[in-house]
Ligand SMILES: CC(=O)SCCNC(=O)CCNC(=O)[C@H](O)C(C)(C)COP(=O)(O)OP(=O)(O)OC[C@H]1O[C@@H](n2cnc3c(N)ncnc32)[C@H](O)[C@@H]1OP(=O)(O)O
């Protein structure tokens with residue numbers, strides 16, 4: 375948990391809504407497995423709340439909560455999101471509210487209306503009924519033992535038009551037992567001065583701190599969250615990389631270092647893993663990294679101009695607002711191409727491999743990683759491929775077979791509209807040649823099945839391994855069909871999941887690399 379900051383009077387918690395508000399962003403979609411992986415990463419990183427989704431919204435979110443309930447979370451409280459009971463419906467009869475309880479989370483966040491415009495024009499219920507909807511829902515969830523966070527939608531727009539009613543809505547939530555009232559800058563158009571002033575007034579009125587949830591429509595989502603914290607807010611809600619509805623939410627990847635490194639709040643977070651977290655979530659969302667992202671972007675500490683490079687080489691802080699290593703990034707000086715060792719050391723350490731900075735092994739690994747990254751590899755969400763790379767460079771035996779050849783065919787018969795995909799695999803394993811053939815839903819599935827068939831007699835344990843997810847990204851879109859593709863495969867043995875990567879101009883070859891890494895990594899990890 376957070377501790378009191380030396381310079382501020384209240385601690386601040388971080389509430390992540392990547393898996394709910396983040397997925398409301400155009401182009402952002404996570405499978406249930408992706409959601410679990412993101413939640414595990416966030417928990418590991420140390421955020422305090424993870425909003426997993428809206429249980430009444432879609433089957434993926436409902437499945438996430440079922441999976442989440444089976445796991446132990448080290449740092450974060452998993453939170454289910456929903457809305458207040460509907461107008462003129464008893465709270466105990468409201469199916470959405472019931473689903474919030476069924477999600478079995480320790481905390482629940484409900485959104486309610488603040489703005490009379492929405493209440494009378496959109497809901498078409500009376501202002502009094504809206505207050506009752508808020509109070510009934512909070513009280514009901516409290517009665518069922520949940521920590522309740524109340525999201526006051528459109529608070530800052532509403533306060534401009536009707537401050538008295540706006541305050542009544544949050545008072546209704548607080549009096550009904552809400553553990554925290556969160557002021558939402560839903561339409562994202564307010565400026566920091568207004569957010570700070572209103573937050574201060576609400577804290578004075580409620581007699582206690584509030585949370586802040588901002589959107590980035592005016593480009594000041596992070597600034598607005600910081601303004602609220604200056605006024606005394608003690609929870610910041612946001613998303614990784616700022617994904618979210620319309621132009622997105624307050625970017626946690628920016629706001630967390632600002633709070634911890636600049637404003638003196640001890641959030642209890644190891645920010646040296648910040649960049650890794652940002653890249654991991656981008657990879658699972660299949661979104662290209664923003665090179666200009668503050669703190670974590672590839673350009674964030676890249677110095678190009680001659681005057682800058684000259685000064686930075688003498689004294690880095692002449693052109694750097696923080697030391698890049700504090701956020702897991704690195705300085706890049708474009709003319710001298712220096713970067714990287716710290717990242718390799720950090721990742722190796724997380725895998726239990728101790729390396730020494732400056733040693734020939736590290737130099738060799740670094741050179742290989744840099745070469746592979748220039749070819750299009752990304753290891754953030756492919757930690758198993760990265761581990762294999764390190765182990766191979768250290769001379770450890772990870773290879774369990776030698777490929778002789780593989781072959782795939784795909785036939786489409788227009789008369790019968792049937793498709794057949796077949797793969798053959800020829801490998802040398804444990805002194806034998808194995809030659810297998812299998813069919814699949816597509817070439818990758820067929821190859822996967824044929825390869826397993828060849829390996830199974832020698833390594834029966836691989837029967838446990840399942841291919842859980844498969845993502846393809848074009849990484850050189852200027853080259854048309856000759857573009858390189860990066861394939862990310864996620865595998866599981868039922869208790870553990872791991873990611874592997876392959877890159878090639880041929881999607882089948884890239885897939886093969888990722889499949890082979892997946893099985894080799896599994897076998898390498900067998901006791
Ligand atoms: C500010 C935010 O980001 S809030 C989160 C927004 N996120 C989403 O909407 C994504 C998930 N949403 C969904 O899956 C669906 O919209 C559902 C399942 C929640 C509801 O679906 P539907 O029942 O088909 O309703 P629909 O989406 O068309 O309309 C919303 C309904 O909720 C009501 N509603 C909206 N906000 C609230 C609220 N805070 N409290 C109670 N009722 C509300 C509306 O009045 C409308 O009810 P009506 O159909 O009786 O007029």
Ligand SMILES: CC(=O)C(=O)O
Pocket residue numbers: 395485525526527528558559560561587589
């Ligand atoms: C609750 C929420 O997501 C909003 O008001 O923006």
